Amino acid sequence: MRRIRKTIITDAAQRRVAVQIDYNDWLRIERSLNLQDEETEIADLSRYDGVICLTEEPLAYQAPIRNEWS
Numbered sequence: 421m422r423r424i425r426k427t428i429i430t431d432a433a434q435r436r437v438a439v440q441i442d443y444n445d446w447l448r449i450e451r452s453l454n455l456q457d458e459e460t461e462i463a464d465l466s467r468y469d470g471v472i473c474l475t476e477e478p479l480a481y482q483a484p485i486r487n488e489w490s
Contacts (some may be wrong), residue, residue, distance in 0.1 A: 422448070 424445045429438035441449075 422450075 425442055427440040429440055431437050460461055
C-alpha cells in the first residue's frame with residue numbers, strides 16, 4: 421500500500437480533531453473505496469416548489485441591503 425502523507429490538526433488543548441491529507445491522495449482513496457461524489461448527484465428540488473412566497477423581487481431587495489454594508 422502506498423504511504424499517505426498527513427497532517428494532524430489539534431485544538432488549543434492539543435486534542436486531535438482532524439487530519440489533513442494531500443488532495444491527490446484523497447482522490448486515490450476515493451477511487452479505491454468507490455465513493456460517489458456528492459456534488460454529481462442530481463437533487464430533485466420540485467418538492468420545494470411554492471414553499472416560499474416572496475413579497476418582493478429578490479434583486480430589488482438585494483440592492484438596498486448591499487448598500488447598508490458600504
